[in-house]
Amino acid sequence: MSTQSQLRVGMVGYAFMGSAHSQAWRTVNRVFDLPLHARMTAVCGRDEANVAAAAARLGWEQHTTDWRALVSRDDIDLIDICTPGDSHAEIAIAALAAGKHVLCEKPLANTIDEARQMAAAAERGAAAGVRSMCGFNYRRVPAVALMRRMVADGRIGDIRHVRAVYLQDWITDPQFPLVWRLQKDKAGSGALGDIGAHIIDLTQFVTGQRITGVTALTETFVKERPLPQASSGLSAAAGDGNGTVTTGQVTVDDAALFLARLDGGAIATYEATRFATGRKNGLRVEINGSLGSIAFDFERMNELEFYDATEPSTEQGFTTILVTEPDHPYLSAWWPPGHGIGYEHSFTHQARDLIEAIATGADPAPSFTDALQVQLVLDAVLRSAGHGSGWTDVEPIFAEVAA
Amino acid sequence: MSTQSQLRVGMVGYAFMGSAHSQAWRTVNRVFDLPLHARMTAVCGRDEANVAAAAARLGWEQHTTDWRALVSRDDIDLIDICTPGDSHAEIAIAALAAGKHVLCEKPLANTIDEARQMAAAAERGAAAGVRSMCGFNYRRVPAVALMRRMVADGRIGDIRHVRAVYLQDWITDPQFPLVWRLQKDKAGSGALGDIGAHIIDLTQFVTGQRITGVTALTETFVKERPLPQASSGLSAAAGDGNGTVTTGQVTVDDAALFLARLDGGAIATYEATRFATGRKNGLRVEINGSLGSIAFDFERMNELEFYDATEPSTEQGFTTILVTEPDHPYLSAWWPPGHGIGYEHSFTHQARDLIEAIATGADPAPSFTDALQVQLVLDAVLRSAGHGSGWTDVEPIFAEVAA
Amino acid sequence: MSTQSQLRVGMVGYAFMGSAHSQAWRTVNRVFDLPLHARMTAVCGRDEANVAAAAARLGWEQHTTDWRALVSRDDIDLIDICTPGDSHAEIAIAALAAGKHVLCEKPLANTIDEARQMAAAAERGAAAGVRSMCGFNYRRVPAVALMRRMVADGRIGDIRHVRAVYLQDWITDPQFPLVWRLQKDKAGSGALGDIGAHIIDLTQFVTGQRITGVTALTETFVKERPLPQASSGLSAAAGDGNGTVTTGQVTVDDAALFLARLDGGAIATYEATRFATGRKNGLRVEINGSLGSIAFDFERMNELEFYDATEPSTEQGFTTILVTEPDHPYLSAWWPPGHGIGYEHSFTHQARDLIEAIATGADPAPSFTDALQVQLVLDAVLRSAGHGSGWTDVEPIFAEVAA
Amino acid sequence: MSTQSQLRVGMVGYAFMGSAHSQAWRTVNRVFDLPLHARMTAVCGRDEANVAAAAARLGWEQHTTDWRALVSRDDIDLIDICTPGDSHAEIAIAALAAGKHVLCEKPLANTIDEARQMAAAAERGAAAGVRSMCGFNYRRVPAVALMRRMVADGRIGDIRHVRAVYLQDWITDPQFPLVWRLQKDKAGSGALGDIGAHIIDLTQFVTGQRITGVTALTETFVKERPLPQASSGLSAAAGDGNGTVTTGQVTVDDAALFLARLDGGAIATYEATRFATGRKNGLRVEINGSLGSIAFDFERMNELEFYDATEPSTEQGFTTILVTEPDHPYLSAWWPPGHGIGYEHSFTHQARDLIEAIATGADPAPSFTDALQVQLVLDAVLRSAGHGSGWTDVEPIFAEVAA
Incomplete structure (x- = not known):
């Protein structure tokens, strides 16, 4: 070749x-x-x-x-x-x-x-x-891509509510060590930037609306933790290998909660936490519109819930779409219907879209500017949380660039 | 007799x-x-x-x-x-x-x-x-009473998160008329007082903690509606019967969102709305603690979800307890296991507990003082929403009584 | 009056x-x-x-x-x-x-x-x-009545498969006493007549088809049990109250399994058991047709699952209809949407329909003849199970009457 | 290397x-x-x-x-x-x-x-x-491997019931062409051998019991279909590309139903069909034992349902184990908890186990003899179905080999 x-x-x-x-x-x-x-x-x-x-x-x-x-x-x-x-x-x-x-x-x-x-x-x-x-891989989960397509096609009408949580529980044990993800200098923020960023991007992507302002609350439940011996991925072993355990300060949020308004008129709740016992990778988004609703839970990533309020009233309900059909996004390349895919496939789809964009000379999404905008939301959340939860506008993208 | x-x-x-x-x-x-x-x-x-x-x-x-x-x-x-x-x-x-x-x-x-x-x-x-x-009937749903008992027994440990929504959709149609529940002088507030009050009471009851402060956001999506011809329950017909439809102002909230801190250290999100298309009576509460989690959804009122983090790690998961056993609250009086009960039973149980209290000379719960405290939370929510979502303390119960 | x-x-x-x-x-x-x-x-x-x-x-x-x-x-x-x-x-x-x-x-x-x-x-x-x-009360569960209506309206097309189980677990303990339901002279048969009869009636009612022949298997897992002291409902205490426990033979089936053909061309599986640990009142029926499928589980009796194969392929899935709307069978008389009803309501609806029939001079259904036909199916099941599971035709209703 | x-x-x-x-x-x-x-x-x-x-x-x-x-x-x-x-x-x-x-x-x-x-x-x-x-890949789905481990560890006690279905719907359209899987000379049998074989192997693997006899029923709903132009996987296009469509006989079963006894005393129902509208890859198995029950549905392949009847009675229920933990079978090699895997991973795990066996000089399972035994069950099913559903013993594995 x-x-x-x-x-x-x-x-x-x-x-x-x-x-x-x-x-x-x-x-x-x-x-x-x-x-x-x-x-x-x-x-x-x-x-x-x-x-x-x-x-x-x-x-x-x-x-x-x-x-x-x-x-x-x-x-x-x-x-x-x-x-x-x-x-x-x-x-x-x-x-x-x-x-x-x-x-x-x-x-x-x-x-x-x-x-x-x-x-x-x-x-x-x-x-x-x-x-x-920027690698917001969850956009490439087929059910999320389908969600975006259906919302863009007007299947749920005008959007009124966004309800997004990203729930994990991997640091509920106070003896879990102080890995880099718990240190502000390396990670920037805690649950907020690590997983809250995903639901900000995902909901903005799906709705086509952007967050304009927030009121927020953050919390660090466990403020001191043992220093890690080594860590990889999300797991780690505490201690230095010689039996000595010293501790350090957790300098990021364990959980971040915020309410938001979006520029298309929707109102929203967001929660990102690493203390939701039993929720392993609970990225859940529900969007309610004037004509229907749509909901996704990553722990059942091959499914999408859709409520069509234009159906006959006696037959309305949430439909569990098994997103494994050949005419669902990305899926004609994979297995027959009902044969689900996994987490890693979101990255394969991301690579696919990026290669396609490079080959065809198009700019892929999300761009760095899109990702900057997510950072601006994170920043507004931290500012609100730091100032009595007062309403805080998200800074415009081009403010300082323009200067 | x-x-x-x-x-x-x-x-x-x-x-x-x-x-x-x-x-x-x-x-x-x-x-x-x-x-x-x-x-x-x-x-x-x-x-x-x-x-x-x-x-x-x-x-x-x-x-x-x-x-x-x-x-x-x-x-x-x-x-x-x-x-x-x-x-x-x-x-x-x-x-x-x-x-x-x-x-x-x-x-x-x-x-x-x-x-x-x-x-x-x-x-x-x-x-x-x-x-x-005061008739907070949902306390008397067996699954909720069981939830309270398990939390009080320490089955989920120290509470970190409360996540409560009460989702309905009966006024998403802008032509739904201006019934008394949409008028501030009769109803006091909208979704907030009608259904938000229930999740405030229920979560405080289950956790044994009280909300100390909030930051809030309210919204009225449809600001003007036809005047009703007649109304009963939650349904109504618009118009005066002569074909003339005049409109009036909606003077209450369609949706109320707030974040809160509880006096035991938990943080919480609350949402009450009548615009969650497809959610008919979606009173949902999840509570995450240091040892487990517990969750309830009224639309499946005979079930309780329980996660026990003290089980062997390979067998942990959310257990769907079918709350129809004779040793579950109120249920020895009803049908065999698996034969569920309905909405109205919460009122029968409420009557049972009230009769028992009257007969034995005990003060029933929730008392009017308990209900006043819920009103004080509602009041804090409205004050926060009315003042840029700034953090707002819930007033103490005895402030003015003492004066 | x-x-x-x-x-x-x-x-x-x-x-x-x-x-x-x-x-x-x-x-x-x-x-x-x-x-x-x-x-x-x-x-x-x-x-x-x-x-x-x-x-x-x-x-x-x-x-x-x-x-x-x-x-x-x-x-x-x-x-x-x-x-x-x-x-x-x-x-x-x-x-x-x-x-x-x-x-x-x-x-x-x-x-x-x-x-x-x-x-x-x-x-x-x-x-x-x-x-x-005859009191086949499950016909009057609103979700079942809706199921019947939708099948009769052709919403699932030609019926190919019926899949029915009625799963309970109240006698898995070998020390559970020999109550009347376990004695052939009083109860006629065991799980088969008690709960198998319900799924026979329910599936014939919903499909509008009748079982023509079966092949069957029955089993009594626990063949001897303590004699009961007293029993009511489905629970009982073993012993004679003096500490002496004597035992007796279980003379009915604990479980009955059968395959069937229906007169409209459908094929079916049936299972009735009291040994399905964890299933309390698991009456579940799924029917697959050429245009869709429909499924019901009594443990979630306010819900009906419907798959509409005529929807756009990307939006197909099982829809969970919350059967609490005013235009659902029986429900205009009860509570607002989302406020579910319970087991006992099936009897109230049965009383309603019977009163209506008496008042209007109509013959109510199921008639005794309908119930006789169910007995004939039970009989065919027992005959097949008793003769090496060979294919056994259901006797015609009027055979001996005509004689 | x-x-x-x-x-x-x-x-x-x-x-x-x-x-x-x-x-x-x-x-x-x-x-x-x-x-x-x-x-x-x-x-x-x-x-x-x-x-x-x-x-x-x-x-x-x-x-x-x-x-x-x-x-x-x-x-x-x-x-x-x-x-x-x-x-x-x-x-x-x-x-x-x-x-x-x-x-x-x-x-x-x-x-x-x-x-x-x-x-x-x-x-x-x-x-x-x-x-x-032999490539019975579903044994290598982590949830199935866990199921086997838990049953072998006695977590559900003595097995009473097996309930297994494999439901697909890819040929419900009578115009779907006559691909090789619908031809007896190429495929051997229809739904029975293609997907029924999987649930036979899977349930025998999980229970550690073998089927000894069956009574069965098969059906071909659509007896004639257009000849295919080309086919790959489970999809195909009808016709010869020149607009001429000729038809041929379907020579295999569309659906196969059977009841069975297992050598450890359990009784079982099995169903394999390609006409279960809406069920895409519905391989579902439930096993009820004296101490608990366990259930799996491939359409939610990262989950396992477990009922532990030794828990306190008020807390019993089906637990949804999210099978993504590092101490679950195969999963330490993959992603963090909650990040599910897909269909293809079962083949990767199969390759892993085979490589391990080859390298260590062990005989891998399932062996060809294990697979032969599954064939003998398929054969007994076809013989029973062909002879009035009479009870039919599964032939012993070594009968002719010994001869």
Whole structure:
């Protein structure tokens, strides 16, 4: 295969997200017919031994510890950023400057300032044909994509209510260690940025409306935790391996709650928490409109609930659509009806859409600017929570860029 | 049967609530063994013909249009108030003054001032052996009573999250007429007082915690509606019968959203709306604690969801308890396991508990003071919503009483 | 109220079924507008003290221990038979001969011969304007009535599959005593006649098709049980009260399984068992047709599942219809949408339909002949199970009558 | 990587099953740590152009149209058979004779005779260290593996009931063409062998009991169908592309129903159909035991329902275990809790277990003999259905082998 028809990927970071992205790059061309073929050229990490092992395990051709070298290599077409949020801006801006397409995990950045710089860099890149995309993978769950399509098609009419929660429970144990996701300098915020960002993006995507203002409340239930020995993904072991456990301050929110108004007239409730015992990955969204309602729960990701208020009154009810039909988004490429797909497929679909956009010269969504807007909502939430929950407008996207 | 062992009831109002209460008085002694036998002595309403028809239909021995006469009759032991909220205070205070026990529908009153006067009258009555109770009937759904018992027994540990919604959709049609429940002078507030009050009471009852402060948002989606020709229950026909339709202002909220803190450390989201298309009586509460979680949905009122985080990790999950066993609250009196009960049974159980309290000389719960506290939460919600959603403390119960 | 407009009821038996029927007679005229008013004139039982207590508790005006006297009294219009199956025939035939309308609990009789005699008596009665009805109460669950209506309206097209189970678990404990329902002489059969009869009637009612032949399997898992001290309803205490426990043989099936063909071309599976641990009253029916499917589970009796294969392919799914709307069967008389009803309401609806039929001079359904046909299916099942599960035709209804 | 540590796979067939197996071989070593590394060496099919395209698409290094050559190549260690059932025996026996490990899709063969020969060949192979396995992939769904583990651990006690259905609806349209799965010579049987075989294997696997006898009923609702133009997977287009549609006879069952007894004392109902409108891949199994029950529905494949009758009576209920925890079978290798997996993962797990068995010199399950026993059950079903549904014993496995 000629390199012209390849998309040579360099990935930075190889933990939970890196593993999910690897599965996507490995699979995407085996399932979808695409004009470009993804090649897993190189993976980058800080620790030589670890990144070598990851490369072998995940199937990357090469490995490196130098992301700056990686982003400037001629044989790399796209940089896939899977690191914690504090390094996103530096890597993404350098990669875009080097003319590489960029896929960056969410949240886009840990600060508004960084996010604005990234969005500006992405816009400059776009002008030069360099594509960038933020990894809000849940948009690519078929049921969510179908939800968007049905809302856009007017199936639920004018939207009145949005009800979104993202419920997890992996840190309810006070002895769970102080992993990077619980440290403000690395993660930016806690449940809010990690999972709250997903429901902000998802609900704005599905409704086609944007949050204009919020009133918020955050809480850190467990304020001190043991320092971690090591951590990967969402699990971790406390202690230093010598039996000594020292503790540190949790500097992010365990839970964030907010009410919002959207620019199309809807009102909304949002909740992101890591303390909802028994809810493992409970991303749930319900939207009520004048003609119907639609609801999704990631723990049953192959299903979509739809209420059609235009049906005969005796037959109305919530319909559980099993989103596995060939005419549902992304699914003609997969298995027969009723044979569900899993979490990782959202990343494969994300890779599919990104490859398609690059090949056809289109700007993929969500853009860095879209992701910046999500950051602005997160920022409004934190400002409201920090000032007596008073109503707080979301800053306009172009405020400082324009200045 | 001697009158000593009877509880002679006089009911004021005979619409939706009056009909439900009648079914309860008619049934309670046929199902439960109780020391007093309820007698449906008289029903009162404003229109002579209508109240006569209601008496015949519902099985009341007598009818009257004069509630003042009713509350002072010697052959009446208890006044059951089923009228709109604007008349609660006057009737309840007069009945208590006349030495009658009082059961008053929620919300207790339309204003804090009235509610305080009622609570004070109830406390004076209690001192004289006269009992009063506010009709938050959902406490008497067996699954809710079980929920309370399990939380009180520590089955979910320390409470971190409360998530409560009460979703209805009966006024999504803009042509639905301006019934009394949409008029502030009669109903006090809209979704907030009508159904929001229920989830406030229910969550405080189940958790044993009280809301200390809120930040809130209210909305009236349809601001003008046709005047009603007639209305009963939750349905109504618009127009004056002559084909002329005139409109009026909706003066209450269609939806009320608020975040709250509870005095035991929990944080909470609340939503009450009449615009959640497809949700008919969606009173849903989930509570997450350090040891487990528990959830209830009135649309499946015979079920309770329980997550026990102390079970072996491979067997944890939400257990759907079918609350129809003889050792579940109230159920030994009813049918075999799996043979569910309905909405009206909550009123029968309420009547049972009230009769038991009267017979044993105990003060029933929720008291008028409990109901006043719910009114104070409603008041804080409206104040927050009226002032930029700023954080608003719930006023203390005894503030003005003490003055 | 004049006796002309009354329907004076005499009920025989006052245990589980008697209690449910009493609630129906007490309630029916308070909820439905009917041309006749049910009067609870007298209840009959074998033990003087017990029946007196039952009369007082359940609200019957009089009590008696002499059913023969009861059925011939001038001031009784209808005999309601709630005794075990071995006494149905004698009472029903005597009552019909005395010109009384009869409501008889299912199964109609313990033998085909008795059932044929009852059907013949009912047909003679009908000719003289005397009405009779068998108490397959589940037909009157609103969701089941709606199911019937939708199938009759062609909403699922031609029926291919019927899948019916009735799952209970109240005798899984081998120490549960040998109550009358486990004795062939009193109960006729076990799970088969008690609960299997319900799903036979229900599926034939809903489909409008009749079972023509079966292949069957029955099992008695626990063959010997302690003799009961006393029993009521479905629960019982073992022993004779003196600490001595003697045992007896279980002479009925614990479980009955059969496959069937229906006269409209459908094929079916049926299962009735009292050993389905965790299933309390799991009457579940699913019917698949050429245009859709429909499913019901009594444990969620206010819901009906409907799949409409004529909807756009991307929006198809099982719709959970919350059967609480005013235009659903029976429900305009009850509460607002979303406020569910319970098990006992099926009996109230049965009373309603029976009163309506009597008042209007129509023959109510299911008739004794309908109930005889169910007995013939039960008989075919037992014959097949007794002869190596060979295919066994259901005997024609009129075979011996015609002889 | 040395060839010693590789497992060089040659796959025959590349349609629906071939695609699923390819995804498994591609993924298994990227997710699991295994002693052998699967290499996708060559794929085989009858049409040169099609197999070449499939090789490119699915990522096989080479392609061939000669399966006989493939099975004798030195650089192939394992033959993976994904063809229709009529070719299984010939390929598998040749491969085993050539010393290749064999993975064969189910059903093992179209006739008992072929299945016996395959089982015998596999036993000879096993003696020589050559491994064989039949692809009942559903055993490797984590929830099913957990189900097996819990039943084996005694969590539901003695098994009384098995209730198994496999419901699909892809041929309800009479115009759906006569694909190979509807032709007896290619497919052996219809719904029975295709999906009924799965629930036979799955329930025997989970219970540890084997079916000893059956009574059965089969039906072909649509007896004639248009001949197909082309077909792949479960979908197909009718016609010859020139607008001419000719029809042919459907020679297999559309639906098969049977009752069974298992050797441990349980009784069972089974249903396999392609006419259950709205059920897409409804493989559902419920097992009731003396201490509890357990249930699975493939359409919610990440969930397992468990009822523990040893819990306190007020807290019993069906627990929905979200089978995504690291200590659930296979799941430590995948994503964090709550991040579900899909259909294809069952094949990846199958590949994992097979590789593990080959590397450690163990015989994998299900063996060809296990699969032969499933064929014997299918055979008994067809014999019973063909002879008036009379009770039919399942033939012993070693009957003819011993002869």
